[in-house]
Amino acid sequence: MTTSPSLPLTSKLQIPQMGFGTYRLRDAERAVAHALQVGYRHLDSADIYDSHKPIARALAGSGLAREDVFITSKLWSHSVSAKRVGPTVQRFLDELETDYIDLLLIHWPANTPAAETLAAMDAARRAGQVRALGVSNFDIDLVQEALDSGIEFSNNQIEYNLNHQPAELLQFCLEREITVTAYSPLERGSREQETVLAQLAEKYNATREQVLLNWLMHKGMIVIPASSNPAHIESNFKAQDWNIEPADADALDAA
Ligand SMILES: NC(=O)c1ccc[n+]([C@@H]2O[C@H](COP(=O)([O-])OP(=O)(O)OC[C@H]3O[C@@H](n4cnc5c(N)ncnc54)[C@H](OP(=O)(O)O)[C@@H]3O)[C@@H](O)[C@H]2O)c1
Numbered sequence: 001m002t003t004s005p006s007l008p009l010t011s012k013l014q015i016p017q018m019g020f021g022t023y024r025l026r027d028a029e030r031a032v033a034h035a036l037q038v039g040y041r042h043l044d045s046a047d048i049y050d051s052h053k054p055i056a057r058a059l060a061g062s063g064l065a066r067e068d069v070f071i072t073s074k075l076w077s078h079s080v081s082a083k084r085v086g087p088t089v090q091r092f093l094d095e096l097e098t099d100y101i102d103l104l105l106i107h108w109p110a111n112t113p114a115a116e117t118l119a120a121m122d123a124a125r126r127a128g129q130v131r132a133l134g135v136s137n138f139d140i141d142l143v144q145e146a147l148d149s150g151i152e153f154s155n156n157q158i159e160y161n162l163n164h165q166p167a168e169l170l171q172f173c174l175e176r177e178i179t180v181t182a183y184s185p186l187e188r189g190s191r192e193q194e195t196v197l198a199q200l201a202e203k204y205n206a207t208r209e210q211v212l213l214n215w216l217m218h219k220g221m222i223v224i225p226a227s228s229n230p231a232h233i234e235s236n237f238k239a240q241d242w243n244i245e246p247a248d249a250d251a252l253d254a255a
Pocket of ligand 1: 020021022023024044045085107136141157158182183184185186187205207209224225226227228231232236239
């Protein structure tokens with residue numbers, strides 16, 4: 001039976017380590033409904049994915065309570081000024097048919113300083129509309145700048161896969177109690193990396209994608225694979241059923 005581990009996000013909130021990505025899904029409502037049925041309890045959305053409304057419909061049809069599912073969304077760069085954050089959060093709540101978002105991120109670094117956006121997001125947190133704050137696509141300097149604002153945030157969502165392994169950024173965040181979510185986790189790697197991956201998939205009797213997800217979770221990250229294919233949605237979720245041996249994780253790092 002697949003169990004879904006969680007990581008501490010704030011002193012009061014846990015984040016399921018396996019989430020479901022909702023970017024570019026074919027029939028998003030059906031894919032999210034299937035993910036919820038399979039057991040995913042963390043949905044990753046964003047303003048520009050247009051996935052708030054399909055998520056609301058899938059959740060309503062699932063029979064699950066709102067508090068059973070962790071929902072992330074992201075402010076696009078046109079909505080990050082102090083004036084825009086409040087009305088945008090209210091629109092997200094309306095689209096998602098909920099009265100709170102678990103985790104709200106700044107989607108990309110923008111011209112508006114992160115401190116200004118985080119202060120406006122903090123007001124939404126104090127109003128109970130948002131439970132935790134975070135950033136996305138922030139490098140070490142930008143994370144440090146955001147930390148300098150003094151406003152508590154606890155997640156950085158970054159690309160992390162075979163091709164793109166910002167290990168220093170990961171360590172920097174984890175050392176500062178900022179959880180890291182790996183997006184686009186299933187990207188193909190080099191021929192050498194794919195050879196090591198195929199060997200590990202055979203060893204663990206797992207799919208290539210399950211090994212990748214297990215490897216990233218072993219490194220302490222949250223993963224948010226996306227799929228519109230029911231069989232992929234199911235098999236990706238089962239990546240949590242076993243643990244990669246540290247030496248094999250190191251072999252993938254080094255490949
Ligand atoms: N913060 C950001 O800037 C940012 C940027 C990009 C993405 N994201 C988030 O991260 C999520 C995941 O990233 P992503 O969508 O770019 O890429 P991904 O999850 O790494 O890959 C998705 C692709 O892999 C295929 N796939 C999934 N499971 C598979 C399996 N078991 N076997 C074979 N193919 C499989 C899917 O096709 P099928 O549908 O056919 O399965 C789809 O084409 C997004 O949905 C979004 O929520 C965030």
